[in-house]
Amino acid sequence: MVLSDALAARSQQSCELCAQPGSSLTAYPVPPYQDALPDHQVALCPTCLDTLAHPEAAADHLQCLTGSIWSEVPAVQALSHKLLRRLPNEPWAAEALESVELDEAVLNWSEAEDRAKGDVVVHTDAYGAVLQAGDTVVLIQNLNVKGANFIAPKGTQVRKIRLVPDNGGQIEGKINGDTIVILTQYVKKG
Numbered sequence: 001m002v003l004s005d006a007l008a009a010r011s012q013q014s015c016e017l018c019a020q021p022g023s024s025l026t027a028y029p030v031p032p033y034q035d036a037l038p039d040h041q042v043a044l045c046p047t048c049l050d051t052l053a054h055p056e057a058a059a060d061h062l063q064c065l066t067g068s069i070w071s072e073v074p075a076v077q078a079l080s081h082k083l084l085r086r087l088p089n090e091p092w093a094a095e096a097l098e099s100v101e102l103d104e105a106v107l108n109w110s111e112a113e114d115r116a117k118g119d120v121v122v123h124t125d126a127y128g129a130v131l132q133a134g135d136t137v138v139l140i141q142n143l144n145v146k147g148a149n150f151i152a153p154k155g156t157q158v159r160k161i162r163l164v165p166d167n168g169g170q171i172e173g174k175i176n177g178d179t180i181v182i183l184t185q186y187v188k189k190g
Helices: 005-011 046-051 061-068 074-085 091-099 104-119
Strands: 026-029 041-044 137-139 143-145 150-152 170-175 178-183 187-189
Touching: 005 041, 026 046, 041 046, 041 074, 046 061, 061 074, 061 091, 074 091, 074 104, 143 178
Parallel strands: none
Antiparallel strands: 026 041, 137 187, 143 150, 170 178
């Protein structure tokens, strides 16, 4: 993304993490934001931009975060905090995190993407295959269906399953015309 005039003025044409001056700066929206508001962006040099995917591979360069974490700009603080947390084996990173006290809103911003990824419920069968709504599964053992007074035999196919949204260990499906909840540990993706 091209730097807006406001972002260029705020950054003084230097990377907001490592302070490297340059004309090839990129406006990076700090997740979860994806908009073009300067308050949600950080001006980054190509080196810092490249380190975002794998900060542990560029730990030496990212020692600059010990300074940028002290920025007055919330977006710079949030990105610096996020990257420092991804360097748990670096003593200097742990020290930097311990030395600064950030506003709660900045901490929430820094951790929002990780929390969103952690909030995703993934349904997997007994063998670790990811289940999707509409899949067909096969029972891998006999199941006593409570409330329906029958036993669903091993090998029974359950078509067009539905995923229980808040529990990755349960799916719904029809057996003998009855919709039942089935534990994913007893099914194999068919």
